[in-house]
Amino acid sequence: MDEAKLPDAIERYLVALEAERRSATATVRAYRLELAALAEATGGEPLRADAAALRAALARAHGQGLAPRSLARRLSCWRGFYRWALRQGWVAANPADGLRAPRAPRLLPKALGVDETQRVLDAAPEAGLEVRDRAMAELLYATGLRVAELVSLDLDPACLDLDQGWVSVTGKRGKRRTVPLGRTAIAALHQWLALRAELVAPGEKALFVSREGTRLSPQGVGSRLVRWGRKHGVEGSLHPHRLRHSFASHLLQSSGDLRAVQELLGHASIASTQVYTRLDFQHLARIYDAAHPRAKRK
Structure with missing residues (x-):
């Protein structure tokens, strides 16, 4: 018409x-x-x-x-x-009520290659705040944290213990989880903490702070990581969720332990982990059958 x-x-x-x-x-x-x-x-x-x-x-x-x-x-x-x-008063009822459009496919970022990940995380910081940016990238890739979980971290023994090597966050639905830290993430955080002491505003508890010394926002994290990735030749954008997806993909590829990856990501359902890792159900079923002591039928 x-x-x-x-x-x-x-x-x-x-x-x-x-x-x-x-x-x-x-x-x-x-x-x-x-x-x-x-x-x-x-x-x-x-x-x-x-x-x-x-x-x-x-x-x-x-x-x-x-x-x-x-x-x-x-x-x-x-x-x-x-x-x-x-x-x-022109119609007696809304004929569009109750109708649903087809569900859009859940678009996921392309995981970084392992070599690409090593290259961007091994890059040496130049400017002062790049020390923070690299520490954030290391922490996201080491733990699979969501960006909201990252920015909520405080410099507090209940949230972070570099001596014992773990970070603890509250995720979706108030679920608390503790994730181990690797040595490179610990080293990057130690380097950042030395600089943080010079920047942080009085009374600020946030682990990651802005140039003004206050808690960094999710948008601030995203823009800085995209900048870091672009500087070091990452194909596409190095946003926080891509590092989380890379963490999950690489860990699952090397371990095959779907349940462990689910716990580390803080997923309530294994279906969510399936989406992150782009696995089909048959592959999940084979892992389940091989790993669960009561899964196999006689």
Whole structure:
């Protein structure tokens, strides 16, 4: 259907978006495109459409190659239109309620190669804050911490013990876990702590602090690690989650111990670990059968 000749109900909705909600021009333009698709799918009579018609329209779009995220955006737009039409008394119910777009595939970062990881972590810091950046990269790769867990660390014996070689964090759902540290991570942290003493603001407990001496933010960690990776020739971005993924992938490749990797990552479900490591179920089943004393059938 010609986008310039949309049904009156849709045109009124777009006017309401722009006038009443003060939506940006780009937002209204995006809504117009999605609602033009609705008008075409319903033969120019969107107010007469039912859930089955909308579901069929989404299925056709999916079959034509529209990505799950785009379908979700389209459905959200349609749902908003019908919610507004319901308030106007033009429809008896919202036919888009209860519909779900296909789930988007979970995109994971490409793990660093082992040699690439060694190269970027072995690079010598030049400027002062690069000592901190390298320590953060070492710690993320050594432990698989999430970036939120990293920035929440305090210089406290309950969180970090370099003599015993462990770090303890509170992850998702308040689950506490303790992860061992390797010698290179410990050495990098000792180097950082010597510099931290010169930077830290009075009373600040954070292990990693900014140039101003206050707790570093997740965004600050991300930007600094991307900078470090770019400087040392990493292909793609060296963001924190990529180091976590590399930790999991490399550890699983060398050990084959899925349960240990699950514990170290702080996953509540082994399915989450499966996603991180890009393993299929059959491979998981073989590991389970080989490792679990009561898994094999007689």
